Amino acid sequence: MPGSLVGDGSPVPVSAQRKTPVSDTSSPTWTAPLGRFLRTETVGGSLLLIAAAIALIWVNSPFGDSYLALRDFEIGPESLHLHLSVGDWAKDGLLAVFFFVAGLELKRELVTGELADRRKAILPVIAACGGVILPAVIAAVVGWGAPGMDRGWAIPVATDIAFALGVLALTGSRIPTSARVFLLSLAVVDDLIGIALIAILFTSGLAVAWLLATVAAAAAYWFAQQKRITTPWLxxxxxxxxxxxxxxxxxxxxxxxxxxxLLTRVRTDPGEDYAPAERLVHHIQPWSAGLCVPLFALFASGVPIGAEMLGQVFTDPVGQSVVLGLLLGKTVGIFGATWISIRLGLATRPTGLMWGDVFALAVIGGIGFTVSLLIAELSLGDIHGGEPAEIAKAAVLVTSLIASVLGSALLLRRGRAHRQRNEPTEGVE
Structure with missing residues (x-):
């Protein structure tokens, strides 16, 4: 979950594949070349990585105090209960834009995309469940008794779609295209589960009146969608x-x-070129990829990492739970669930993919960032001055780097295997 799902690497919507792409010139904010650039899969992951690297260098430099001062600087009207730190604004505000784009793509996948066909959807759904359950169990067992781990077990359940698809695009170009469909569908289900966990685990002191106001506002949004109202002023x-x-x-x-x-309409009406969800993804995705998610990464990744912190990543129960959950839990959970479901005849292996390809994709599933960092902050941020959260964040960053390197190496190796496999047939007339 998150994180990052679609804001950085979404597929071209189905309707856009049939028609001329929506023109960027209708948006005064982004030029067409910049908009296209920000929609490429490798860019979102790259911006996340750059923002995280800046945060790590900044907080661990002699100017680290300025980073902490900026992150903790509070701004906003106190009368509206919105006097929040800059870090909280990034976490609660900017990331909501990312989750809105994620919701649009979730709706599209469920209604008109890969997950709409239940027979095609069953394998990535099973794989995603395996990649959520096993990491959660491992994290809960390894972190048992550690403060905050009553909810912190959810930290390693999410795969970062921006990083994962970025790694696949960079190093898996020779892998069959079905690999991308499988990874994307898996990540969609993965993020849906992660979002549900955030809603369930981190809801406290529920204010009924405000909850009813939320329902009323959402209902008004849905009603306007059904009435085909298009004005942004509403x-x-x-x-x-x-x-x-x-x-x-x-x-x-x-x-x-x-x-x-999820309440936005994704099907086109007769005579309508593009559904509202498609237009919104087109115009908001560059903001999500180019600004919102990188800024969240900037303020979430600032973890003081020295020899002591790196040692705690691999020796502290919180760090161990995240490392083992992401590296071992994700890999074994995704691959194991896929293998079992295919062996039992519940699903079929994606066209062109071999077991080595599936294993490489399972390793990439261990790349956790946006949603994992968010859950780490939500579950551990208020415990012992935030030290467990810092360890968990460092573990997420270190493990994601390891999973990226291992996954890239496996994808390059699988690419060579596919090339050698196809060479004998390429010269045949």
């Missing part, structure tokens, strides 16, 4: 109020983004 205030009401209701405000995304 939708922008409704979206902002839905976010604000959910924030005051005690539910993590980013869930508002997913909710509104």
């Amino acid at each position: 939708y922008v205030p409704l979206a902002l109020f839905t976010w604000y009401a959910m924030h005051n209701a005690g539910i993590h405000a980013t869930v508002a983004g997913v909710l509104l995304g």
Whole structure:
């Protein structure tokens, strides 16, 4: 979950594959070349990596105090209960934009995409469940008794789609295209589960009146969609109020983004070139990929990492639970669930993929970033001055790097295997 799902590497929507792409020139904010650049799969992962690297270098430099001062600087109206730190604004506000785009793509996948065909969807759904359950069990067992791990077990359940698809695009170009479909569908289900966990685990002190206000605002948004109203002068205030009401209701405000995304219409009407969800993804995705998610990464990845912190990543129960959950749990969970479901005849292996390819994709599934960092902050940020959260974040960063390197090496090796396999037939007339 998250994180990062679609804001950085979404597929071209089905309708856009049939028609001329939506013109970027209708948006005054992004030029067409920049918009296209920000929609490429490798760019989102690269910007995340750059932002995380800047945060790590900054906080561990002699100017580290300035980073902490900026992250913890509070801004916003106190009367509206929005006097939050810059880090909280990035976590609760900017990330809601990412989750809105994620919700749009989730809706598209469920209605018109890969997950709409239940027979095709069953394998990535099973694989995603295996990649969620086993990491959660491992994290819960390894971190048993550690403060905050009553909810911290959820940290390693999420695969970062931006990084994962970016690694696949960079090093898996010779792998059959079915690999991307499988990984994307798996990540969609994975993020859906991660979003549900955030809503369930981190809802406390529920304010019923504000919850009813959230429902009313969301219902108004849905009604406007059904009535084919298109003006942003209605939708922008409704979206902002839905976010604000959910924030005051005690539910993590980013869930508002997913909710509104799922309520957006994804099918085109007769005579309509593009559905609202498609247009929104087209115009908001560059903001998500180019600004919102990188800024979240900047303020979430600033972990002081020295020899002592690196040691704690591999010796502290919190760090061990994240490392083993992401590296071992994700790999074994995804691959094992896939193998069992195919052996039992519940699903079929994606066209052109061999078991070595599936294993490489399972390793890439261990790349956790956006949603994992968010859950680490939510579950451990208030415990012992935030030290367990810092260890968990460092573990997420270190493990994601390891999974990226291992996954890349495996994908390059699988690419060579596919090339050698295809060479004998390429010269045949």
